[in-house]
Amino acid sequence: MQFNSTRQGMAWLHTWLGLILGFVLMVCFFFGALSVFDREIDRWAIPETRFDPQPMPSFDNLLMGVFERIEPDEAEYNRMMPKYHDASAGEMTPRLELPADEYWAYTTHRDPVLRMGAGFRVPFPADTEGHNHIHGNTTIDPRTGASVPDHHLKIGSEWFYPLHYSLNINWNFLGFFIVGIAGFFMLVALISGVWIHRKIFRELFTFRRHKSKQRSILDMHNMTGVVALPFHFFFAFTGLIIFVAFYYMPVTNTMLEPLHSAQQEIEAQEMGLPHKRAGVTAPMASVDAMVAEAKRRWAARDMAGEVGFLQMHHVGDQNAYVSIYRAGSDRVALVGEGIHFNGVTGEVLREDPPHSLAEAIGDFLAGLHLQHFEHWFLRWLYVIGGLLGCACIATGFMFFVEKRKQQHAKAGSQGSRVVDAFAVTTVTGMVIAAIAMLTANRFIPAATEGKGEIEKIVFWSVWALSFLHAAWRSAPVALAKSNPAWKEQTMLIALLGVVAVIANWISTGDHLIKTIFTDPYWAVAGVDLSLLAGSLIALLTVKKMSAMNETQSKQEAGQEEIATGETAYE
Amino acid sequence: MNEAAWLTIAFVLMLLAMSWFALSLKSHWKQVTDGKPASRILRSLGWFCVMLSGLACLQADHASMAVLVWAMLSATAAFIVGQVLSYRPTLLRPLALFRA
Numbered sequence A: 001m002q003f004n005s006t007r008q009g010m011a012w013l014h015t016w017l018g019l020i021l022g023f024v025l026m027v028c029f030f031f032g033a034l035s036v037f038d039r040e041i042d043r044w045a046i047p048e049t050r051f052d053p054q055p056m057p058s059f060d061n062l063l064m065g066v067f068e069r070i071e072p073d074e075a076e077y078n079r080m081m082p083k084y085h086d087a088s089a090g091e092m093t094p095r096l097e098l099p100a101d102e103y104w105a106y107t108t109h110r111d112p113v114l115r116m117g118a119g120f121r122v123p124f125p126a127d128t129e130g131h132n133h134i135h136g137n138t139t140i141d142p143r144t145g146a147s148v149p150d151h152h153l154k155i156g157s158e159w160f161y162p163l164h165y166s167l168n169i170n171w172n173f174l175g176f177f178i179v180g181i182a183g184f185f186m187l188v189a190l191i192s193g194v195w196i197h198r199k200i201f202r203e204l205f206t207f208r209r210h211k212s213k214q215r216s217i218l219d220m221h222n223m224t225g226v227v228a229l230p231f232h233f234f235f236a237f238t239g240l241i242i243f244v245a246f247y248y249m250p251v252t253n254t255m256l257e258p259l260h261s262a263q264q265e266i267e268a269q270e271m272g273l274p275h276k277r278a279g280v281t282a283p284m285a286s287v288d289a290m291v292a293e294a295k296r297r298w299a300a301r302d303m304a305g306e307v308g309f310l311q312m313h314h315v316g317d318q319n320a321y322v323s324i325y326r327a328g329s330d331r332v333a334l335v336g337e338g339i340h341f342n343g344v345t346g347e348v349l350r351e352d353p354p355h356s357l358a359e360a361i362g363d364f365l366a367g368l369h370l371q372h373f374e375h376w377f378l379r380w381l382y383v384i385g386g387l388l389g390c391a392c393i394a395t396g397f398m399f400f401v402e403k404r405k406q407q408h409a410k411a412g413s414q415g416s417r418v419v420d421a422f423a424v425t426t427v428t429g430m431v432i433a434a435i436a437m438l439t440a441n442r443f444i445p446a447a448t449e450g451k452g453e454i455e456k457i458v459f460w461s462v463w464a465l466s467f468l469h470a471a472w473r474s475a476p477v478a479l480a481k482s483n484p485a486w487k488e489q490t491m492l493i494a495l496l497g498v499v500a501v502i503a504n505w506i507s508t509g510d511h512l513i514k515t516i517f518t519d520p521y522w523a524v525a526g527v528d529l530s531l532l533a534g535s536l537i538a539l540l541t542v543k544k545m546s547a548m549n550e551t552q553s554k555q556e557a558g559q560e561e562i563a564t565g566e567t568a569y570e
Numbered sequence B: 001m002n003e004a005a006w007l008t009i010a011f012v013l014m015l016l017a018m019s020w021f022a023l024s025l026k027s028h029w030k031q032v033t034d035g036k037p038a039s040r041i042l043r044s045l046g047w048f049c050v051m052l053s054g055l056a057c058l059q060a061d062h063a064s065m066a067v068l069v070w071a072m073l074s075a076t077a078a079f080i081v082g083q084v085l086s087y088r089p090t091l092l093r094p095l096a097l098f099r100a
Helices: A006-035 A038-045 A059-069 A074-084 A155-166 A171-196 A213-227 A229-248 A257-271 A287-300 A357-370 A376-411 A415-443 A451-472 A484-508 A512-518 A522-569 B003-023 B026-032 B039-060 B063-087 B089-095
Strands: A100-106 A114-121 A133-140 A307-313 A321-326 A339-342 A348-351
Touching: A006 A038, A006 A155, A006 A171, A006 A376, A006 A415, A038 A155, A038 A415, A038 A522, A059 A100, A059 A114, A059 A133, A059 A287, A074 A133, A155 A171, A155 A415, A155 A451, A171 A213, A171 A229, A213 A229, A213 A376, A213 B063, A229 A357, A229 A376, A229 B063, A287 A307, A287 A321, A287 A339, A287 A348, A376 A415, A376 B063, A415 A451, A415 A484, A415 A522, A451 A484, A484 A522, A512 A522, B003 B026, B003 B039, B003 B063, B003 B089, B026 B063, B026 B089, B039 B063, B063 B089
Parallel strands: none
Antiparallel strands: A100 A114, A100 A307, A114 A133, A307 A321, A321 A339, A339 A348
16 A cells, blocks of 8 residues: 555545444444443333432341352353362362352442342362352342342443443453454544544534535534544543453463562562461451441541442451452542451451552543542533544544445445445444333333343344344445435434333333422433433434435436436537 | 532533634634634633633542543533534624634
8 A cells, every 4th residue: 555645644544444443433432421321221221229329238237148148150150160170189069059258249329239249169179279269149229138130131231331342242352352452443543533634623613514415524523523532532542451451461361470470479468468268267257347447447538438349358267358448439540448357356457558659540540431430410521422422433434435425336336335334233223222122121021031131132133133224225325325224213213212211101100200300310310311312313313314315306306407408408 | 619500610611712712713703703803812711711611620529530520521512612603603792702
């Protein structure tokens, strides 16, 4: 490839990288924007959990009983137990007889329900140095300790949220890698985009919607890209930072493994927290007393707060210890201010020291992406940022097609037709899939076995159908006209949004007058209002598209008239 | 004053700032009114409001949070001003203060 200027090279890079990875980035941005309110979407999808957020309940009186009821996950046991177990040392311990080694509980200021889990140890491990845990998780109503049924999928935090960083393709972490590559090239696309955009400041506010379709689309692409440039940059960048050491470049588990292990041992020694079980059973001290002490110490540091994460290590052993972390709802940086207690005596073993400057920068960067803070206004601004990103990518696709479809039509190429069909699928199809999943959630009775699995199937199949529809209707693009699927799918969004809100009302009795005025519950009202807002925007877009098509066909008819007139003249 | 009030002030200031940045450009000034803008004065006014908006954010939140709110407000405000210029440019006429 030869370019006459750097700018031309950058344009090539931006066009093709943007096109290929744009499909992935669209998913990241849209479901990332929804993830800002993942807990609220959970409330909407699981009506049994529509009550106010609760602080961490009493460990001694409530949580301990729930922990003891948790069972090791059957699938994980079947998969991992044969790997962990040393057959020469003894019989494989049956699943329900595995002893617990670790308990944890996690909550945030937005969670009415409490997530909890246990790690079970393998009595005869093949690798005695290894972690060897089989896990079991549960979600409870912290007011009573009753479990929230497992077959209810938390659509916000267990579907939309992981979709934005893993595409929910977990096989060999493939989805994580695709997203990682897309995130990296997002940075490249931003830099090359700024490079090729000559008048970045002079045209910051420019949206010439009356000019040609191609011009107005490019204006919108530039505007949505540039006004939120810091947002786009920092979210792609911090997203990469969060995962880089775990998935993308896990050098600490490969090349630097020996160094990493040595470092861990030194750290463990310095921390003075027991690395292993002593092998001597011992009764546990009151954890509630430890929680009270932790809260007292935080308050003494002038950062009073609630418990966000609580973990008990080496359960029932003389070496047991309890780590208590503060919920970070009042700051951006993700710091738990952990305090660790001896599980048997209840004495404080260690307080985590303040982080170094480098660590603090890392905490801030991860924190600004993961948003554990309590700030509703900033959350909405993040949603706006995410949607501006979506608009930027969507208009990027449209510009690609608009710029080429005339040429392609003349040359008889199908290129822009194919790209356009994919664009329809990733823009409107994705929104339809998400709303269809929520709608299905309200139509499938709560008692249905495998309810969550059905909802996932609805999501993927609706999305696949949207592609088939877009492909089936795509023929006009090859003639340099527009694909009617854009309008048809946008109409479907308008319709589905309203259906979802009505379905929520009928199935739960929670209508907007109730959730806003008579018995306010903003999590559900917010999802309902967003769905309706989406419907309204879709409706206005349909109207706009109809008007545009009309002028276009008038123009075309006019041109034909001139053409026929000319031939008649000859 | 409470947090919501400071955030509202920060938002309004950022909208003013972005409007003046836009008006300092000849092409946008022409959309709003006739004549030519006193670009330097308008731009300085814009920067002044950006700073004031930042101070208002600091009144509402912890510094680390305020920085994020400030950056996100600038994006939102710039987008809104861009749309106003496209759909209802005359709304900005009261702000077209300094003619060259």
